Amino acid sequence: MNIKCGGDIVSTKICSKCKTENNENHNYCFACGYPLNDSIKEKEIIRLLGISFGLEVYNMLDKLVNVYESILYERPNYADVRYRCALAYEIKGDYQKAIYHLMEALKINPDYIQARSKLADIYVILGNYQEALIEYKNLLNTKIKYTFADVHNNIGVIYEKQGNIKQAKAYYQKAISLNPKFAKPYYNLGNIYYEKGDYEQAIAYYKKALSLKLEIPEVYNNLALAYYKLDNLIETENNFLNAIKLDPFFFDAYYNIILFYIQNNNFHNARKYLDILKQRYPKNFEIDYLEKNLDKKMKESIKNETIEEKGKKI
């Protein structure tokens, strides 16, 4: 803004942040401290970007989103920062802000694959499967060269959650055909065959997932359950133990192996793992249930023994 004042021209700079008028030779707003000069702003953004990497590493999320918001204030079309800002909000659990920034990033660049797939992932977290499906399918329509095996797998997961097993299976199989070394769809197919009662097929898929280094405790746990259905007790026990070894706090695997030992009258091991589980999860009603079950089964077996002994004496 130029103000004519007795022949002299006095220019002022208006702060873009707080709208205060500043004297022309000011580099920073006297009211809020915001840079008024473009080259300073540029330097400031570079400085903030530098800071952000450190904050990301140290997981200082509150400060990090502040830094990103400051950058975006000045450079609203900086899609990459929008995306990173969304990731920080996601970790903070502020999904609405994450969604907002991802949508802004996608307005800037509709082919921003990571942003779109993150948006879909967040919809899944929020249980908003219809929106998630739309975004995953939008991804499949982008022209960028990319296999999208992961997107096919994710679409399969949504169909499975919605009970559309046929579609789920088709998408998992497509994911595998696009990238045969992608482990997750094998695991997911394993679960579908398990549900169908085809345990041999389920085991084959779980093993394939493990061979492709999807070494998550859930795979071992489900593999153990499938072996149990086929009465292969040795492999059942081994795989529950593998699951526990991989994650010493994996409640389900402890729960399952304790039940397994109780059912097989291995009271010593049942007690051993029950004690570990109680230590890990001090207040849990499901553990009380296991404990009652164990006590009952032990009493019954003592009763049976005395009956047998009496029988022998007769």
Ligand SMILES: [Zn+2]
């Ligand atoms: Zn200002």
